[in-house]
Amino acid sequence: MKKENKKTNIMDNFVDQINQNKKLKYALICLLLCVAIALPKIGLSSFIIRVFTMIALYAILGLSLNLITGYTGQVSIGHAGFCAIGGYTSALLNVHFGMTFIFSAICAMIVAGILGLLIGAPTLRLSGTYLTIATLGFGEIVRMMALNWDWLTGGALGVSGITRPVIFGFELTTFNGGLYYLVLVLLLLVSLAIYMIIRSKMGRAFMAIRDDELAATLMGINTTRYKITSFVISAMLTGLGGAFYVHMVRFIDPNTFNFDISILIISIVILGGMGTMKGIYLGAALLISFPECLRFASEYRFIIYGLILVLMMRFKPEGILGGQSKKPYKMPSGIEGDYQ
């Protein structure tokens, strides 16, 4: 038990050190980016590239769930529903109206955002548990609609014949690494957007709500409005992820995004660390690559996701890379005096 503590301390110290040393931090980020860009060029098989593409995709989904769960403190277990909404919107626009990926993905984000507003507005006024249940039901309703509305979604047969993303007449596939670069760009954009959101006034409001909703209200934060904003942004980014996935596999049916996907996304967030961004990348990398690495365990992988949720909450609720920074608090410039 003690040894375990020591280990996590070393890990925390390491993370702290990187955080404190700005130059080291930027160097590490640049290095990781270079590696990520160079990956398809060093002769890896297309299977491995596909695994990396999935990791990046799930990092997008994890980041968007992290915005509402990690930063705003509201648990959603129906995010697969938003993936499905985004996926179906993009797929149908592509198949029926010939829209290319970029436009259909934007429409997918808008539709997912509107649905997020419809679900979030009534439930986020209340305590967080209601959102969890409502999202659980939402995921199931989306699946039922996809199954029953044959005229729109093709029912159980799904939608097929979706074209691959094309940029400047250049078709992106797994073989030429185009899909990988596309998802990498999307991941960068999403990361940047979320980074900017959490650094803004809005982000501080989110975190205040997470830490103590009552206190946040007393500070004059319109908690309901911020919770809904957070949820809608999260739904939109998840819809984007769904749209990308559909254009990658070129097929969607009601079971593409089921409850297992919701649980997978939330496991990524919990394992990596709620309320951190680096944790989500790590969580996605670990959880997406492990069924590929440990083929013999893939039958039990859903049980393992459940165990991750339970054990992490019990022993390290802040996640592998989460937790409070031990950096001493720095007073803003202009404030003088002894505030120790």
Next chain:
Amino acid sequence: MISQLIFDGLTLGMVYALVAVGYSLVFGILRLVNFSHGSVYAFGAHIAMVVVVTMGYGLIWGLCASIIVTGLLGVAIDKISLEPLRKKKSKQISALITTIGISYIIQNSLMIIFGSESKWFPKIFDLGIIKIGSVSLKSTQVGIFLTSLALLLILSYVIHYTKIGLAMRAIEQNSKAASLMGIDVNQVVSFTFFLGGASAAIAGTLISGYYQVINPQMGFIVGLKAFSAAVLGGIGILHGAVVGGVLVGLSESFAANYLGGGYRDAIAFLILIIVLILKPTGLFGKKHIEKV
């Protein structure tokens, strides 16, 4: 026709009420929505199936075994995963995520052990059709209705007229004050989980005997419906859960008849959203004032 629909709805509704009571009891004491409740319900039905179909004992034995084993599962869930969190004074969100994880573990374990396909379950209370005037009632439905009614009465007796029920109500009002009065809070919480697990097991067995099929995913949608029922009646209130359950059952039966079978499961969710918009405290709920 209408009376037939009403009785179908009442039968289903009483069973939902049994599940909803499990949500309400735990929520009343811990302020926690126990997500694992739906899979506990499926677990109970599977235990009954093992005893009745595989081992060949009678239904009564299956029911008894299922009540005990599932009740103990409920206690184990609390002791192993939730009690340590309470001791650590973890955030509420941790307990919520833990129950989601547990629900997932139970459901997938059932799938690995029993396979994910639907299996046959014998019909219960199969004594033919009872005619009252122009209404013909299936004996299965009458049996399920009476059993659920009896169990709900027993539960309400336990909560209102026994010592442990008094302790449960005390903890619901103020757990700290209750523990200062010498009530072992953890023991009472475990007992609550036992009651919840046992009533879910009975509900699972009754529903399996009604539809004559059983599969590991059966708890998911019933759990959602029962939660809607609990919210409709006012979560944390026992008679609210019963009224909510009956209303959900009735609306399901009418929706399946007039809107089509595809909307059968959607109606509970619709009710949930409407209640949350119009009266989030539910029909019998009192406004909860948060003190700092």
